[in-house]
Amino acid sequence: xxxxxxxxxxxxxxxxxxKRLSGVLIHLFLLSGACTMILxxxxxxxTSFKTVAESTSMNPFVFFPSEWKWEHYVTVWKQNHxxxxxxxxxxxMAIRVFLGLLFSAMAAYAFARLNFPGKNFxxxxxLFQMMVPTQIFIIPQYLMVDAIQMRNTIFALVFPGLVSxxxxxxxxxFFMVLPKELEEAAKxxxxxIGQTFLYVMLPLVRSGLVALxxxxxxxxxxxxxxxxxVNTSADAATLSSALAKIQSAYSxxxxxxxxxxxxxxxxxxxxxxxxxxxxxxxxxxSGGKL
Amino acid sequence: MAKAVxxxxxxxxxxxIWAWFLIAPTIIGLIVLNIIPIIRTAHMSLxxxxxxxxxxxxxxxxxxxxxxxxxxxWQAVVNTxxxxxxxxxxxxxxxxxxxxxxxxxxxxxxxxxxxxxxxxIAAPAAVTMVWRWxxxxxxxxxxxxxxxxxxxxxxxTTDPRIAIVSxxxxxxxxxxxxxMVLLLAGLQEIPRDYYExxxxxxxxxxxxxxxxxxxxxxxxxxxxxxxxxxQSMQVFDVIYMMIDITNPAxxxxxxxxxxxxxxxxxxSDKGYGSAIVMLLLAxxxxxxxxxxxxxxxxxxxx
Numbered sequence: 001x002x003x004x005x006x007x008x009x010x011x012x013x014x015x016x017x018x019k020r021l022s023g024v025l026i027h028l029f030l031l032s033g034a035c036t037m038i039l040x041x042x043x044x045x046x047t048s049f050k051t052v053a054e055s056t057s058m059n060p061f062v063f064f065p066s067e068w069k070w071e072h073y074v075t076v077w078k079q080n081h082x083x084x085x086x087x088x089x090x091x092x093m094a095i096r097v098f099l100g101l102l103f104s105a106m107a108a109y110a111f112a113r114l115n116f117p118g119k120n121f122x123x124x125x126x127l128f129q130m131m132v133p134t135q136i137f138i139i140p141q142y143l144m145v146d147a148i149q150m151r152n153t154i155f156a157l158v159f160p161g162l163v164s165x166x167x168x169x170x171x172x173x174f175f176m177v178l179p180k181e182l183e184e185a186a187k188x189x190x191x192x193i194g195q196t197f198l199y200v201m202l203p204l205v206r207s208g209l210v211a212l213x214x215x216x217x218x219x220x221x222x223x224x225x226x227x228x229x230v231n232t233s234a235d236a237a238t239l240s241s242a243l244a245k246i247q248s249a250y251s252x253x254x255x256x257x258x259x260x261x262x263x264x265x266x267x268x269x270x271x272x273x274x275x276x277x278x279x280x281x282x283x284x285x286s287g288g289k290l
Numbered sequence: 291m292a293k294a295v296x297x298x299x300x301x302x303x304x305x306x307i308w309a310w311f312l313i314a315p316t317i318i319g320l321i322v323l324n325i326i327p328i329i330r331t332a333h334m335s336l337x338x339x340x341x342x343x344x345x346x347x348x349x350x351x352x353x354x355x356x357x358x359x360x361x362x363x364w365q366a367v368v369n370t371x372x373x374x375x376x377x378x379x380x381x382x383x384x385x386x387x388x389x390x391x392x393x394x395x396x397x398x399x400x401x402x403x404x405x406x407x408x409x410x411i412a413a414p415a416a417v418t419m420v421w422r423w424x425x426x427x428x429x430x431x432x433x434x435x436x437x438x439x440x441x442x443x444x445x446x447t448t449d450p451r452i453a454i455v456s457x458x459x460x461x462x463x464x465x466x467x468x469x470m471v472l473l474l475a476g477l478q479e480i481p482r483d484y485y486e487x488x489x490x491x492x493x494x495x496x497x498x499x500x501x502x503x504x505x506x507x508x509x510x511x512x513x514x515x516x517x518x519x520x521q522s523m524q525v526f527d528v529i530y531m532m533i534d535i536t537n538p539a540x541x542x543x544x545x546x547x548x549x550x551x552x553x554x555x556x557x558s559d560k561g562y563g564s565a566i567v568m569l570l571l572a573x574x575x576x577x578x579x580x581x582x583x584x585x586x587x588x589x590x591x592x
Contacts, residue, residue, distance in 0.1 A: 026391050033388060034405040037467065041408070043431060044420040056429045107316035116309035122317050129324045133524050133574055135547055136567050139334065139560050140327035163319030193308040222413050224527045225547075229555050243415040244531060254423050261416040272411045276404050279411075283468065284475035 047258040048072055055254050072259040080242060081235060082263055088231075089238045090267075092157040093220045099158070100216045101209055104167030109197045111168065112175035113183065129165035135225075142229055152236035157227055161220060167212045170286055174208030175201065211282035221268055239264040335564035346561075353565035363566065365541055366549045367573070369454060373545065374522040376458035377465065382514060384462070385469035390503065392470075393477040403474070406467035414464065418531035421460050422447060447532055453539035460528050465521070469514050476510025477503065508589045516581055523574055526551065546570045 047055055049065040049072070076082075110116070111123050137160065145156045178201060186196040202209075227241035237245065246260045272279055335353050337346040357363050388406065392399055409417065424431050425446035433443040446456040484502050493501065526547040533543045535552070544552075546566060554563025 026396070030388065030391060030402050033384075034402060036463065037405050037408055040417065040420045040424060040463075041412070043424060044416075047420075047423065058429060058434065061434050103315040103319065106312040110309040110312040114305055114309040114312075116306045119309075122313055125317060125320050125325065129320055131575075131578065132324070132328065133520070133547075133567070133570055135524065135550055136331050136571055137324055137327040139554055139564060139567075140330040141323060142555075143330075144322075160323060162323065163316045165316075165320060165324070168316055193305065197312070218411070222527075224413075224415055224530065225551060229551075240413045240415045243413070243419065247415075247419055247531065248534075254426075254429075257419055258423065261419045265412045265416045268411055268413075269408075272408070276407075280403055280407055280471055283407075284471050 044258045044261055047255055048262050050255050052253065052255060072255050073263070076246075076256055076259045076263065080246065080260070084235055085237060085239050085242050085264075086267065088154060088157065088236060089221065089240075091154045092238060093217045095154070095158045096161040096220045097213050097216045099162055100164045100167050101213060103163045104171050104212065105202060105205070105209065106197070107168045108171035109175055109201060112172045113178075113201070114193070126165045126168050130169060134160075138226065138229065141226075145230055152231050152233045154236075156230045156236075157220075157238065159230075160226060161216070164212075164216065167216065170212055170215075171205060171208050174205040178204055207282070207285055210278055211286040214279055214282045215286070218268075331564045331567060334561055335568050337561045339559060339561040349561070353562050356562065357565050357569065362541065362544070363546075363549065363569070366544050366546045366566075367569075369543055370523055370525065370545045370547075372454055373458050373461065373525055374519060376455065377461040377522045378515065378518050380458075381462045381465050381469055381518060382511070384466050385473055385514070386511075388466070388470045389473040389477055390499065392474055403471065406470055408467065409464045410468045414527035415531055417464060418460060418528045421456075422532055425456055448538050450539040450542040453533065453537075453543045457525075457528055457532060457543060460532075461522065461525065464528075465518060469518065472514050473507065473510055476507045480506045505590045509591060512581075512585055512589045516578070519577060519581070520574060523570070523577070546573075 046064060049068050049070075050062065051065070054062045054065055107126075111119065111126075141160050145151055145159055150156050150159075182200055182204075183196055186200045191200065221238075222240065223238075224240045224244065227238040228244060231237055231241065234242070234245070243260060243264050247257060250256050250260070334346075336348060336350060338349045338352065339346055388402075392402055396402075425433075427433060427443050427445045427448070430446070432446065436442075436444065444452060447453055480503065484506075485498060488498055488502060524547050525545045529543055529545050529548050530551070533540050537543075547570065550563050550566045550570065553559045553566060
């Protein structure tokens with residue numbers, strides 16, 4: 001009996017050891033993955049502080065700049081209207097988020113909670129838009145902006161995002177799960193449909209609004225083709241489309257290119273680190289809704 | 291009878307008018323911004339267009355005939371599919387693996403989740419610039435690290451056989467965290483009892499994964515797959531930033547959307563560009579129909 005007990009203890013210890021070993025392996029795997037995710041950004045920042053000679057030195061290979069000098073930042077900032085680019089990008093994102101949330105919430109509420117003639121037909125339009133690749137709209141959208149002579153404006157940047165089929169669909173999912181009693185209670189209290197929507201129902205889909213806001217902002221920030229096409233003048237570019245031009249202008253001056261890249265992405269990174277929970281949770285709650 | 295109709299309709303009318311008012315901006319916007327443009331793109335694909343879409347000449351199906359006989363278009367279809375078939379399985383498999391590892395008590399779980407998500411936040415234009423630098427054949431970090439283990443330098447961005455893989459690596463790197471967050475949300479919906487019950491039955495971790503986790507996460511997996519495929523089929527930014535027309539790897543990397551962009555806006559041949567984007571629409575539609583058909587065989591809606 002004693003022997004069996006010892007054997008059991010040994011087995012337990014072996015299992016513990018195995019568990020710990022697999023724990024270490026898991027961490028090693030996850031850690032190497034995490035390094036791969038971060039490394040390009042670290043390299044971007046390191047290169048932006050190097051001299052050209054340091055960045056192209058192979059023997060010895062230079063990992064860290066010998067001196068942390070801001071000179072590339074000064075040059076790149078001077079050669080490009082970064083304040084202008086920040087403003088264009090920010091204004092585009094803010095207007096797209098505001099209008100996208102407003103119009104999508106309105107339509108989503110009607111599709112989720114009201115009955116009206118043409119509901120299925122109109123919702124069919126929403127679904128149809130979502131299934132079609134967006135490039136199919138681009139030439140006619142460009143021709144429209146061109147026809148009203150609005151190229152190289154903030155309006156042009158916002159134009160394709162004035163309304164959002166995706167947002168309507170996403171928020172509809174959030175509105176659908178709310179209990180019917182809420183509307184009935186609001187009605188008894190004398191709310192009309194608009195008031196019920198605005199004061200009772202809208203606050204209850206806050207997590208949906210946050211998720212849609214994040215999606216819309218990220219999409220607008222990352223979009224490259226539309227600003228490249230519609231706002232060709234340097235003063236009307238967004239951060240993304242300006243980078244494309246900077247890349248062809250600076251060609252192989254990598255420290256300056258990396259500086260421009262850092263200048264373009266740091267505001268969004270900062271916002272992400274401040275609101276990382278909302279970002280990640282916003283995305284994950286919406287995933288189950290689609 | 292007429293009276294009854296009137297009585298009902300006053301309240302119903304109220305609801306109808308509110309509903310129409312609420313959907314009006316979105317529906318009008320969708321018609322102007324999306325429905326009319328689709329028709330216009332289809333229409334334009336039948337014309338030979340002059341500068342800025344003016345001076346149209348009706349050419350019937352000429353653009354389509356030209357497209358079918360254009361080896362560059364077919365190469366672009368192949369490139370786009372190769373990219374998609376690299377990015378979709380690899381990114382989803384990796385995302386699944388990471389999600390499973392994070393779906394358990396683990397130190398630093400939320401930190402890992404945040405870090406893996408970071409590439410999603412950065413603009414593809416900036417991301418591609420730094421990857422191009424990492425890939426640089428003479429001074430790039432990757433070739434330097436490879437040289438340490440004795441591997442000769444690789445022309446990541448200019449070798450026609452390799453460039454599409456280099457591009458796919460960026461695509462995978464960018465999307466893995468996003469897919470992981472979605473899959474993790476799916477995993478967390480699986481009730482704990484299932485695992486406890488199977489543990490009592492003596493099932494190991496690997497068996498648990500294949501008998502419980504995988505079948506129950508298929509709805510999320512399906513969603514992730516559909517969105518990743520559609521997104522990959524529309525790849526543009528990374529290729530645009532990495533491969534210019536003079537790059538020797540251009541022919542073997544140009545995607546359908548990049549080709550559409552070049553024809554429509556670089557060469558101002560909007561008729562031909564429209565035909566190319568109609569082809570993209572057709573391919574995506576076919577892929578979507580196939581997925582919905584095949585879905586019934588493997589997606590488990592419980």
